[in-house]
Amino acid sequence: MSTPRILEIRRGVLEKNDILAHNLRDQFNAAHALVINLVSSPGAGKTALLEDTLRRLIQAGHHPAALVGDLATDNDANRLARSGAPVRQIQTGGNCHLEADMISTHLTDWGLDLSQIEFLFIENVGNLVCPASYDLGEHVRAVVLSVTEGEDKPLKYPTMFHSADIAVLTKMDIAVAVEFDKPAALANIQSVHPGMMVLETSAKTGAGMDNWVQHLITCRENAFALVTK
Amino acid sequence: MHELSIAQNLVEIANTAAQRANVQRVTAVRLQLGALSGVVKDSLLFCYDIASAGTLLEGAKLLIEELPVIIYCPQCQQTVALETVQAFCCPVCGTFSSDIRQGRELEILSLEAEEDENEHPSHP
Numbered sequence: 157m158s159t160p161r162i163l164e165i166r167r168g169v170l171e172k173n174d175i176l177a178h179n180l181r182d183q184f185n186a187a188h189a190l191v192i193n194l195v196s197s198p199g200a201g202k203t204a205l206l207e208d209t210l211r212r213l214i215q216a217g218h219h220p221a222a223l224v225g226d227l228a229t230d231n232d233a234n235r236l237a238r239s240g241a242p243v244r245q246i247q248t249g250g251n252c253h254l255e256a257d258m259i260s261t262h263l264t265d266w267g268l269d270l271s272q273i274e275f276l277f278i279e280n281v282g283n284l285v286c287p288a289s290y291d292l293g294e295h296v297r298a299v300v301l302s303v304t305e306g307e308d309k310p311l312k313y314p315t316m317f318h319s320a321d322i323a324v325l326t327k328m329d330i331a332v333a334v335e336f337d338k339p340a341a342l343a344n345i346q347s348v349h350p351g352m353m354v355l356e357t358s359a360k361t362g363a364g365m366d367n368w369v370q371h372l373i374t375c376r377e378n379a380f381a382l383v384t385k
Numbered sequence: 386m387h388e389l390s391i392a393q394n395l396v397e398i399a400n401t402a403a404q405r406a407n408v409q410r411v412t413a414v415r416l417q418l419g420a421l422s423g424v425v426k427d428s429l430l431f432c433y434d435i436a437s438a439g440t441l442l443e444g445a446k447l448l449i450e451e452l453p454v455i456i457y458c459p460q461c462q463q464t465v466a467l468e469t470v471q472a473f474c475c476p477v478c479g480t481f482s483s484d485i486r487q488g489r490e491l492e493i494l495s496l497e498a499e500e501d502e503n504e505h506p507s508h509p
């Protein structure tokens with residue numbers, strides 16, 4: 157005859173990732189490197205946004221770097237490397253999201269001196285579901301939403317929009333042409349994440365890019381209590 | 386879909402705990418799943434069957450307790466459960482709030498195991 161027995165566990169299923177992410181964040185903090193995790197649907201404009209962001213930061217005398225997650229190709233990394241910033245590709249081999257151990261492994265293999273880096277961008281895999289669950293040790297999670305995607309995206313992916321710190325609207329240059337309903341998009345974003353900051357950009361015309369870059373610079377100053385030069 | 390990876394993590398944690406406790410066979414795993422965890426229950430159940438094969442959890446039921454999002458409403462000055470994750474507003478007064486008190490859980494609570502008493506004669 158058998159007796160049932162209860163074993164208490166009380167442990168997070170993602171604790172391994174969370175611990176690793178916590179260690180990464182400590183490392184980033186020690187180096188004063190602000191880490192930005194860019195998430196979006198495929199084609200929302202992460203790479204284009206990042207290309208222009210890297211260029212602008214370098215022009216202003218800053219030191220950015222980028223890690224790019226992609227399913228199979230290294231096209232994005234090649235595009236970004238043209239900015240002159242250190243760029244490394246993470247081929248996920250079909251994995252639909254990045255995890256903290258991939259960031260950790262690639263940082264080690266890369267041999268990047270974090271103390272020389274002020275901004276480390278991570279372009280996540282284009283997917284608005286899975287990356288929401290994985291902390292990468294970032295300070296800022298930016299969800300990128302293009303004007304071509306439909307105003308109800310935030311309602312379809314509330315977990316991701318809620319987990320992000322800022323929403324960046326992209327491709328604003330074609331907003332009118334695609335009849336983008338901005339008030340509806342903003343209302344939906346506020347509905348799933350009341351109070352979330354929203355910035356409007358166009359990587360093509362450069363509109364709004366100054367605000368976005370300045371926001372990141374301010375985030376870094378606040379995160380590490382740095383004094384503006 | 387990341388539920389397979391989630392299921393593998395779950396099975397690994399539970400299987401290791403079961404081995405440490407000298408359990409012969411796990412009959413059930415209890416999990417808390419928040420509405421903001423980013424994990425789809427049905428996908429997780431499906432992947433769990435695959436991930437648990439060949440472990441002490443094979444055949445064990447995965448009992449999922451789904452938790453709604455609970456926010457603190459600054460207007461009502463109390464916590465309230467959301468009716469939908471598409472609107473983070475108080476169902477009583479309509480005030481928006483991002484002050485989340487519950488809903489991100491993805492936590493293994495406990496295991497239920499079966500033990501054959503004959504194999505443990507010293508057991509009281």
Ligand SMILES: Nc1nc2c(ncn2[C@@H]2O[C@H](COP(=O)(O)OP(=O)(O)O)[C@@H](O)[C@H]2O)c(=O)[nH]1
Pocket residue numbers: 196197198199200201202203204205232282326327328329330357358359360361
């Ligand atoms: N009109 C316009 N097109 C853009 C803009 N940003 C990106 N695109 C286009 O959108 C497509 C996908 O952009 P990409 O940066 O590769 O998206 P990702 O998959 O999120 O990295 C490309 O064809 C880009 O040229 C923009 O600001 N304006």
Ligand SMILES: [Mg+2]
Pocket residue numbers: 202203232279
């Ligand atoms: Mg890209």
Ligand SMILES: [Zn+2]
Pocket residue numbers: 458459460461462475476477478479480
């Ligand atoms: Zn209320």
